[in-house]
Amino acid sequence: MQVEKVLIVDDDPGIRETLTELIEQLGYATSTAEDGLAALEKLKDGPLLCVLTDIMMPNMTGLELIKRIKQFNLSLPVIVITGYASVEIAIDAMKYGASDFISKPFKIKQIELILNKIRREKDLLEENRRINDELQLHRMIDNLASQLEDKTQEITTLHAMSERITSMKGIRELVTTIEEVSLELIDDASVRFFPLNRQSWKLLDPEGGERELPPCLLDGQIHREEITGLFDYNDFRTMLPLMIEAQLFGALDITTPVALNEETEGKLSYLLQRTAERMENVALYEGLYENVLATLNSMAKIIDARDPYTSQHSTRVTTLAVELGRTLELSGEDLDVLCIAASLHDIGKVGVPDTVLLKPGRLDPEEYETIKQHPEIGANIIQPIIPMRREADIIRHHHESFDGKGYPDGLKGYEIPLLSRVIALADAFDAMTSDRPYRKGLPYDTALAEIERCKGSQFDPELAEVFMTMIRTNYCGAG
Numbered sequence: 412m413q414v415e416k417v418l419i420v421d422d423d424p425g426i427r428e429t430l431t432e433l434i435e436q437l438g439y440a441t442s443t444a445e446d447g448l449a450a451l452e453k454l455k456d457g458p459l460l461c462v463l464t465d466i467m468m469p470n471m472t473g474l475e476l477i478k479r480i481k482q483f484n485l486s487l488p489v490i491v492i493t494g495y496a497s498v499e500i501a502i503d504a505m506k507y508g509a510s511d512f513i514s515k516p517f518k519i520k521q522i523e524l525i526l527n528k529i530r531r532e533k534d535l536l537e538e539n540r541r542i543n544d545e546l547q548l549h550r551m552i553d554n555l556a557s558q559l560e561d562k563t564q565e566i567t568t569l570h571a572m573s574e575r576i577t578s579m580k581g582i583r584e585l586v587t588t589i590e591e592v593s594l595e596l597i598d599d600a601s602v603r604f605f606p607l608n609r610q611s612w613k614l615l616d617p618e619g620g621e622r623e624l625p626p627c628l629l630d631g632q633i634h635r636e637e638i639t640g641l642f643d644y645n646d647f648r649t650m651l652p653l654m655i656e657a658q659l660f661g662a663l664d665i666t667t668p669v670a671l672n673e674e675t676e677g678k679l680s681y682l683l684q685r686t687a688e689r690m691e692n693v694a695l696y697e698g699l700y701e702n703v704l705a706t707l708n709s710m711a712k713i714i715d716a717r718d719p720y721t722s723q724h725s726t727r728v729t730t731l732a733v734e735l736g737r738t739l740e741l742s743g744e745d746l747d748v749l750c751i752a753a754s755l756h757d758i759g760k761v762g763v764p765d766t767v768l769l770k771p772g773r774l775d776p777e778e779y780e781t782i783k784q785h786p787e788i789g790a791n792i793i794q795p796i797i798p799m800r801r802e803a804d805i806i807r808h809h810h811e812s813f814d815g816k817g818y819p820d821g822l823k824g825y826e827i828p829l830l831s832r833v834i835a836l837a838d839a840f841d842a843m844t845s846d847r848p849y850r851k852g853l854p855y856d857t858a859l860a861e862i863e864r865c866k867g868s869q870f871d872p873e874l875a876e877v878f879m880t881m882i883r884t885n886y887c888g889a890g
Contacts, residue, residue: 415460447471731837759789
């Protein structure tokens with residue numbers, strides 16, 4: 412079996428030697444280069460598991476090397492070696508396609524976790540390619556066997572079901588979809604999915620309680636039993652395991668008047684396999700996304716902490732904005748986006764100097780122009796993160812005014828995104844009712860009077876009415 416190779420790029424020979432020793436202890440082969448130009452030559456020597464590169468190097472920077480590597484092989488993971496925390500460098504590296512970061516001083520456990528994750532992602536990609544190749548081969552065979560129209564129709568239906576499964580973006584959607592496609596495959600059936608409770612080692616019943624776990628499911632085997640149905644007629648239960656990385660995740664429970672035949676079980680097993688593959692990819696994606704989001708939320712908390720007078724501002728704005736969103740009966744997806752955008756709405760203040768951000772008195776015109784840049788800075792921080800493009804747009808426009816006199820783009824009325832208009836109300840209300848160095852926080856009724864005065868100019872008049880009613884109803888006497 413060929414040993415996976417890691418390319419180490421750093422102009423410091425001591426770092427190259429240290430990383431080489433640590434990585435070879437983990438059972439990998441290594442190759443080294445002293446700069447980006449030498450690394451590009453090494454890429455021609457054969458396949459690599461990944462590249463570890465420093466950022467600051469002579470002849471070619473690490474960022475330029477990442478760009479050149481992605482032109483050569485888009486799927487080759489690149490890990491950035493960094494000696495200090497830098498949001499700007501992290502964002503630039505992500506823009507160019509960096510997969511992860513490793514900090515000095517190096518720890519073998521950290522390196523092992525990163526390399527194991529990369530190897531697993533590579534295995535997943537290769538497995539997906541293999542499955543796609545098999546499906547393409549099946550399609551070729553089906554085309555040659557055009558006379559078998561009934562069989563072709565079955566395969567086409569199964570493929571459509573498979574595509575529905577692989578198009579799902581969340582674990583809950585996947586569970587619902589596998590139940591739906593199972594009912595389409597089988598007439599007169601009861602279908603439910605039972606997740607495994609790993610604490611009790613029983614199956615969780617969606618309608619409440621737990622069911623005993625047939626031991627064969629743990630080994631990936633199908634459980635079959637005959638059960639007594641209504642009017643002394645017997646029904647047949649078939650429980651098919653959903654395995655993820657050889658571990659039981661749950662079971663698809665199907666009750667039918669007659670036992671399932673081998674062909675139907677095979678189709679269901681195939682669809683469960685596709686469901687498991689999609690769940691792995693969803694879990695991997697959600698894990699990466701949650702890590703990025705956690706980093707951004709930490710930045711937002713740091714910004715709040717810079718000014719003791721605005722401590723917890725982002726948290727309060729998020730609470731008010733989501734509460735208003737629920738009052739407006741926004742969809743679950745919109746509420747999720749609103750929660751993230753509100754919690755990060757002031758992240759652009761990371762680019763505002765302390766002399767302006769922490770000034771105890773009112774800002775002069777030049778300082779005010781500086782602080783007005785924070786929505787655009789915040790949007791630029793978030794924009795490179797593809798799943799958060801919508802949140803970036805909302806953050807950019809949360810200081811627009813309904814009359815078009817806001818910033819940064821002077822949007823007017825319903826040109827302003829709805830969720831930006833929601834955050835604008837929550838942000839202004841918390842700002843007015845919070846203590847500042849030069850004044851005490853306003854009472855709630857005074858702040859609401861100001862919102863009443865500014866509705867139609869600064870605020871969406873319809874949202875302002877809903878917001879004021881919500882505050883009076885839920886916070887009466889609190890301010």
